[in-house]
Amino acid sequence: MSMVKKATKVGKLSSIYVLGSMIPQFMGIIVLPIFTRYMTEEQYGIAGLSTTYIGFLGILIQMGLWSGLKSRYFNVAEDQRATLIRTVQMGQILVGIVISTAMSVAGSIWISSLLPNLPLSDTFKLLLWLLIVWGSFL
Numbered sequence: 001m002s003m004v005k006k007a008t009k010v011g012k013l014s015s016i017y018v019l020g021s022m023i024p025q026f027m028g029i030i031v032l033p034i035f036t037r038y039m040t041e042e043q044y045g046i047a048g049l050s051t052t053y054i055g056f057l058g059i060l061i062q063m064g065l066w067s068g069l070k071s072r073y074f075n076v077a078e079d080q081r082a083t084l085i086r087t088v089q090m091g092q093i094l095v096g097i098v099i100s101t102a103m104s105v106a107g108s109i110w111i112s113s114l115l116p117n118l119p120l121s122d123t124f125k126l127l128l129w130l131l132i133v134w135g136s137f138l
Contacts, residue, residue: 035047042118042119046118046120046128049115050128050131050132053132053136054132054135054136055136056136057099057103057132057133057136057137058136060099060136061092061095061096061099061100061136061137062092063092063095065088065091065092065095066088066092068088069084069085069088072084073085096137097137099137100133100134100136100137103133104129104130104133104134107126107129107130107133108126111125111126111129112125114129115128115129
């Protein structure tokens with residue numbers, strides 16, 4: 001395969017990844033008028049806070065395992081690659097369950113300080129916290 005064909009193939013594949021990462025951001029811009037029309041300021045603040053927590057917890061739960069897999073994948077013998085992928089998947093699932101469970105318990109104890117000044121009862125704050133924690137795991 002010539003160098004031009006390889007470069008063209010890489011360009012096409014890269015554009016797929018770029019579009020895949022940009023589409024959710026554009027969807028956020030598109031649905032913004034819908035959110036601002038139907039949500040109160042307090043509800044919009046809660047949604048923003050939840051999104052921030054989910055983003056942070058998602059990074060914490062993933063622990064860079066997939067980045068490590070990408071860098072290690074081609075350094076492993078071909079017959080061991082499936083084992084490597086399964087190990088990373090199981091590791092992420094187990095770490096995610098442990099962290100999410102610990103954060104759920106911590107949230108039930110410290111819910112008032114984790115989500116302060118929300119116009120919700122402690123029960124709904126806890127429900128929101130559980131949705132945030134387990135939503136970031138998924």
